[in-house]
Amino acid sequence: MSTIAPEDITGLILAGGRGSRMGGVDKGLQNHRGLPLAMHALLRLQPQVGAVLINANRNLSAYESMGAEVWPDAVPDYPGPLAGFLAGLEHCDTPWLLTVPCDTPHFPTDLAARLAQAAHAADAEVAMAATRDPDGALQRQPVFCLLRASLLESLVQFIQSGQRKIDRWTDQHRHVEVVFEDAAAFDNANTPEELRRLQG
Secondary structure, eight states, X not given: OOSOOGGGEEEEEEEOSOOGGGTTSOGGGSXXXXXXXXXXXXXXXXXXXXXXXXXXXXXXXXXXXXXXXEEOOSSSSOOOHHXXXXXXXXXXXXXXXXXXXXXXXXXXXXXXXXXXXXXXXHTOSEXXXXXXXXXXXXXXXXXXXXXXXXXXXXXXXXXXXXXXXXXXXXXXXXXXXXEOSOGGGXXXXXXXXXXXXXXX
């Protein structure tokens, strides 16, 4: 087989942030076209992977009601997306983990397939989505990341060393970037204004 099977991938929705730019509210629970943002992510991710987990640190029962297992950060003080990656890797029963943020409701429906194909072709440990800015420069989308589950130990060491940047960690491993032409698919809602724009 020339790719990684969907059932070998666990999807992880990252909903564990502070939501500070959203005024401190729980971003994944904000309403977008009648459903919480995280539910949009779940419905979009589910058909692409074998199982889905949610990483959240607040309102756990609200997330559990979406029908996925919910795991909080194992690291205190909201250290950022890598703590979510870590929670996902610790509870991942498949060879691969695919991370997506809770605040990007229109990410590509072929995200998993394209990252899996690229990771397999390049024998990479990490495949990351990327887009191009208006000038054509490559922009990584580091929270859209397909990872080998075997990277757990490496990530534990990286976080324990006090580091927090996704790229700095992924760059230590065999990685490949996959360019998605539709940059708007990665538009996210960090602020109330951005959420309103997504709804428009």
